[in-house]
Amino acid sequence: MKQTIRMAVLFGLLAMSLVLLAIHIFPELGRQGKRQDSQRLLSQMGRFEQVAEIPLGKVEIRGFRQMGSTPGLVRLSPAGDRLVIGTENGDVMVFNIDGSSVWRRKIGMGKISALEYSPDGGRILIGENSQQGAVICVDAATGGEKWRRNSVDELGVDLRQKTFPGIMSIAMDESGNSYAVALRSIRFPNGQTDYFARIYKFDANGRVELFPRDHNLDVWVSWCDIDPSGNLLVFATSDYTPGPYRRYQNNIYQFDARTGQNRWSLHTETVEPYERTNMRFGPKWSQDGKYMSGVSADGRAFFVDAAGKLVWSRVLSAPQRIQGIFVNATGLHTQQIGSYAIFSTGNTYNRANWQLPTPVEHPQSNSVFLFDREGNLRKRRKLGGMIEEMKLVGQELAVAVGRNIRTKDASIHGVALLSAPELELVDWLPAAGPCVAVAASPKHVVAMEAPLQLDSGEIVGSYRILVWRKTGM
Template sequence: MKKLITTGIALLFIGTLGALAVYIFGMNSQAGFAGKPSGTQTGAYVKVMETVLGQIEVYNYQRMGFNKGFIRFSPDGRFLAVGSETGEVLLYDTKGKLVWRKNMGLGKLAALEFSPDGRSLLVGETSQQGCLISLNSKDGHVQWRQSSAVELGVDIKEKTYPGVVAVRTDAAGMIYAVAQRYIKHADGRNEYVGRIYKFTPAGERIEIFPGDHNFDAWVSWIAVDAAGQKIAFAAANFDAVKYTYDRNLYCLDGKLENVLWSNYVDIVPPYQNVTMRTSPDMMPDGRYAAAIASDGRCFLFDGERGEELWRRSISQPQKIGGVYINATGNYSRMIGEYAVFTTGNTYNRANWQLPTPVEHPNSNSLFVFDLQGKLMNNYKFGGMIEEIAAGNKLAALAVGRNVRSKDPSVHGLYIVTIPETRLVDYAATAGPCVAAAISADGRYAAAVEAPLQLDDGQVIGEYKLILLAKAETKVLH
């Protein structure tokens, strides 16, 4: 009898969310999700190369954080840069030939970005110095490095190191970097310190925000318009009731001197704060900024005034069996004239390690809205979207673990059209796909696979790089 009641509650929950989705998105949105791909390639892209990046620690389903990789195509699409968990930076051409590799030392890689002219590769690291490093793209030699340790401090005994965790550039080649240090105190308190830096292409530090003190909030993301006139970031503090940077979104001027606008987003129960981990993203012309909160709400803001234009709840927390569950809001991207958002795995709000009665219907999905807030299309992938990259009306998505279904058949690199979310191709990976990249013209795509330990102890997958090239003669349907 108890089992029947639990099943009934689960079915009622799913039905309620379905009705809620219709109410929120309207009758003009797509009903349901596209089907899961077969796991075989369509032939739209062909595999150019795959290579093992090294041996790394193998994690299981019980770990919330996971292995990473950083991959970026050069602006001209001729080269692919890779930052690995082993501390190496590698450069390949698009035929799969290794051009150079460089061991970055003891630091852990935290960010990777090409300069707009492709001549430099910008590397952020977490280390005792917390440096931003500029490498020459031609041969990998260090052109300059700038440390964040003077501002953020370092505690070697407690291993609380500063790190450059996000790097962006504007069209003129000016460089904007976020550096932060997280401190876990013995009494359980969390402390955050951070700064935003602006550098010239030659590595001269010309601006810093805040000017004479550190953030007292967690900041790990940044968006910059092409003109370098707007620099937007999100802030959060998981402990303090009162703190200085208590707005959720800020937008600075290009000199990092003045706050052009800021915005406070109301809290949704059962959460005690609003967290935007990989937001915001801004249109190149600065007209709009998109953001998504971990509670599943996505937003579009006016880039000039910071006014909230609309919000949608794509994975609203729901209470079932006395426990709140939701699919985490993950990435926000402005792709062309569309705001694109992703959701992740379903978690138990009380304790993420505890199982959930059901998966949230909108978990592990991609949603595309137009600028007026109309849902254009959506696609359910079945596993955590670890990264989304855009190029030529295409999105490449790295799909990794589903910590609830534990189905490895969903792992892989998916390439879909925007805004239609039509599947162009799918490259299956044995282990979780943890990083994705696509060239600006859409001719090349790349992924990083990581190993995974299953519940029975078996290890699937390897830590490796996969490079795909578009089959130019293939007719796509």
């Protein structure tokens, strides 16, 4: 009898170990999409209810010491009935808005760096960072590949140094053309950096045109936007080791999207202690196609007309010298609604080394600013955590709020819904971990949450998608 019990325990332990291993290795075995009715959570004002949670697997759990957010992208289809997710683990997944899976595919060796739905919702464009730096167009319904275009032919690759080309962002125009910004940078031991950037225009069938037509840009470009008519392509530049030998010294460039000709470029003054104005996100066109708004990493907002004239620039956050180092809140995103422009700032960072902590929090950090076209500040709202992404839907602005590396307050994570353009808080959709991406439609708000390790060792949140639906819809 004793022998039998001993054997049963032994085999039970082995079986349990194997089951635990299997669940850990194949997390999809335990994946549950839909949230049960009894578990429904309401937003702060009760306007939204959480209807689905989609686990996305395991990722590195960051703490407050590491700068940079957990990568991940989420986009809603134009009809708002499906969402596409690009994860840190290289998965591209499409789900129905209720959390049920439609299809998924692995991107392979590359890292997903950009993701967009086409305006008709029939295609999904995926940008990757790999030896080939490809833009992959897939069928939104099935996930089947339609075409693929590599940027390595223009930007090159260094296998040994692992400097690969990557797609930084993708913009779409109303005619179904897509614009992808590709970039490769090489950092040399002497501190100098070489950049190779190009913008690709694809039609629906993958036929390509290049901007500029015959050479690479020798500066950092990570963003572009196309005006509502689809004729004017605009992008901004950055250069972290500026030098006089650069061909592209200016900050904003506009190209004719039909002919590929450079129409104008704009140079902006620098501010101490910066050597150059760097713009990573923006400029963004207004809905009427008359103006562009941009924001620079040194904390300034710019408003430019379609002819390339600087209408105004305003300081969102000024660098401050504290204990011998410059601290500032980086300028991040911009949106335009009607005759207003919205800008955001991120976490406080150390100018000497952005990975090092700062002695204080910059008072203008983690905020959203509203300006009118005359450059008057109409409103500023501090959101307490890193503004990871902003999405405008109708008259509301959905803002993904992530970590605050200074205050380390874990209660500020979630999605803030602000009225646009007033920037009044309409609702608050809380999340346990920092929100790193957001997408919104008139009926739904979708956020990507990342796990975070607090200084106490406790882990809050997980790598997952949270779907909220407007109540009563």
